[in-house]
Amino acid sequence: MNKQNLVVVGNGMVGHQFLQSLADSGQLDQFNVTVFCEEPRLAYDRVYLSSYFSGATAEDLAMGQIDVYQSWGLNVLIGEAVTSIDRDAQHVHTNKGTTLFYDKLVLATGSYPFVPPVPGHTREHCLVYRTIEDLEAIKASATGAKVGVVVGGGLLGLEAAKAIKDLGLETHVVEFAPRLMAVQLDEGGGNLLRKKIEDLGVKVHTGKNTQQIVDGKDAYHRMEFADGEVLETDLILFSAGIRPRDNLARDCGLEVGERGGIVVDNNCQTSDQKIYSIGECALWSGRIYGLVAPGYAMAKVVVEQLSGGDKQFLGADMSTKLKLMGIDVASIGDAHGHTKGALSYTYNDQVNQIYKKIVVSETGNELLGAILVGEANDYGTLLQYALNGIQLPKNPETLIVPNFGGDDAETGLGISALPDTAHICSCHDVTKGAIFCSIEAGAQTVCEVKAATKAASGCGGCNQLLTDLVNHELEQRGVTVSHDICEHFAFTREDLYNIIRIEEIKTFDGLLSKHGHGHGCEICKPLVGSLLASCWNEYILDKPHVGLQDTNDTFMANMQKDGTYSVVPRVPGGEITPDQLIAIGQVGKKYNLYTKVTGGQRIDLFGARLEELPEIWKELIDAGMETGHAYGKSLRTVKSCVGSTWCRYGVDDSTGLAIELENRYKGLRAPHKIKFGVSGCTRECAEAQSKDIGIIATEKGWNLYLCGNGGMKPRHADLFATDLDKDTLVKYIDRFLMFYIKTGKRLQRTSVWMENLEGGLEYLRKVVIDDHLGMNETLESQMDHVVATYECEWKRTIEDEDALKRFRTFVNSEKTDNNIVFIQERGQIRPATEEEKAVAEPIKMIM
């Protein structure tokens, strides 16, 4: 059979989804596929574009990958644009002179940002926000700029405002309509969103009609509005809507809409049967869909059509849920109540800044639409009511009024009420039935269901619903979904923390006898040991605590694969004197230890036998060093650059601050290890934004970043507060750390904790800065207690005869473990392999 020539013009998100669906359908072998990608890179995620300024790279955003495309056998032409279509000859022509025959042509050319034609809109530093190249231009323009304005207060405009804000500019949003997000929100929702955005320091100007842009006095531009007011700014970003890129279709005589858009029918076919159009360039039933989910649906329709299927596009739900600058906003269906006879219920909580509205049918039976601002946990449930026409409860207002009683289960949507055909994830078109199939096929957790179905991996809006659904179904099937930490305590970590605090419990046995049962285990013992240390900070090798500690904490060193330990002295801020270096070197030499510089600016000494640890530490302590807690779920290091003391670019003394902070928080036990970084300027040589707590010097003080991670799952820290003086900085860190210690789950790093924190960064700001929970004084005094009771555990231990007995390899012999064997490699020792042990001459056996 002859293969058909399939030409795809455009490789945006929808163009990519089309290729992915085609590959998934197994039809690739029936086509010679050629893809034209005009941009210099393949498809990337435009929905999360603003994350480019909060740390994501082009690679992070990438969706299409050249090696994957090639493995599918696609002919991919990057940076090549189709310039015309000859429908009679069935040819496309490109800007590089290529002419190509097509049997079938798919136009996925997307849209371009609409720039209102006000005089001055073509001036320098007037930009748009759509591509990575646009972002780079914005970044370049922002250098040296102080003020940035976004024209357009819709969904994209607010995303763009976040980008401007992330660049550190004073940010303004100028909107023509009387409120923000006028399409999705009503007045109440728009007002609250405005207040919340203004609280974040973004200035909002609504009802503003820009007349012209001229030279500014204090800034590069001056915007003049119809009402006579003016606004000076260095940078202007237009985000006032999109327009379909339909010029190719227009030029070759395809039918286009009056106001643009390539007209398509339910098959996504244009007026030429050989040509399809999908995504934001396509006009279906008189409307353009500017969201990604309908574009994906169109892509799937075309894949079906190509294989002779009869799937059709019959419109799409425009409901949406998103986080704008950390604020939850959602809009469902007929949010404005345009349906005849529609009635609405509104809940407006000015104290906690939450606005919710539902629109119901005349009969009160059906949910037509909804608006949620400030908290959108109910989005999934409400969307299901709306999409599936599920009968509303007798008092529909119970859906949005907080359930303080806690026992009224009727208000939540019984997940069992959803039909199997209910769409849980609209991005990837996953139904409740498909989710149950994946559980049937063996998925046992939410993660496994996600992996099997792709549900919740698009916009993520259905995450909560998916979690509820999966957990509910697993429970139905008798799988226990328990939040207890282990069989000995029917509590969460936070429950135990509160019990220990409130009842002032000082020992594991005390807690176990009152609130637990059995003997404990390797889960709950170290957990309780850590909680007791966080709260009371007693010596961890005290008799009641010693059996709770993991081997690393017990011997205050890190066990390696052969049962020997590594030793890390504290090097605060990475600052170390030559004498200390020599002392470490001498210890390494004397005990024949393998030495390596760590990522945290310290020196790790490997291969110490249990019985050598006290002698090693005695020598290190004599040289003025103390324990580095490399073994603990506790503060590790505060990494720093050299700062203004030496560096030509340094703005402040980062090393000095790092030392101060490391000395303040050393010894603090937490749910997991904690790392800090302090950089002396925005060049960020200390990589502070990849730490749990990152601090960067500014001209006016210190910027504080929280909850970053560089390890298994890298996460850029969130900018929490700017230009702080040192006292405020330390206060915020005190409160943040104690709040994390109180609420974190077992072995949960701050990055994951933040991802799961309801209300996110904004909520954390409320707690730490605004004292929303009224507990800041308590948090600070708890931290003061830990700081005041710090002692070097190793110093205490080498002075404690009883504790030292524990470091004997054998309680009844002076011999050493003859299973520990080292081999020389690159001038140092390393553990011998099992094979080497059988033959090698032992280097370090003292019998």
Added chain:
Amino acid sequence: MTKQSEWLDLCSIGDLVENSGVCALLKEQQIALFYLPAEQKVYAVGQYDPFGNANVISRGIIGSKEGKLFVASPLYKQHFLLEDGCCLEDETVSLPVWKTQIINERVMIQTV
């Protein structure tokens, strides 16, 4: 003819750490000893971790699962029952075990 078992004096109770482990040497054999003062009992199992190939078992945490006492290896966290040395993760693997008794503050171990 069966071998005569005998009880050897291994160490004193004072050498042990309550609710935790230490290691003793019996000829060339390394033995992990766990002392549970509540039951006035000492458990003795092999010190060698068959998964990690290192002598570390005494440095694991002791706990219970459904009432049965175990030690969790400090290397890769496999559980071994203190009573019979059985590994909960892999029934084909077990640690050697010894009988013990406490006489006049001394820990006595039975050899075969």
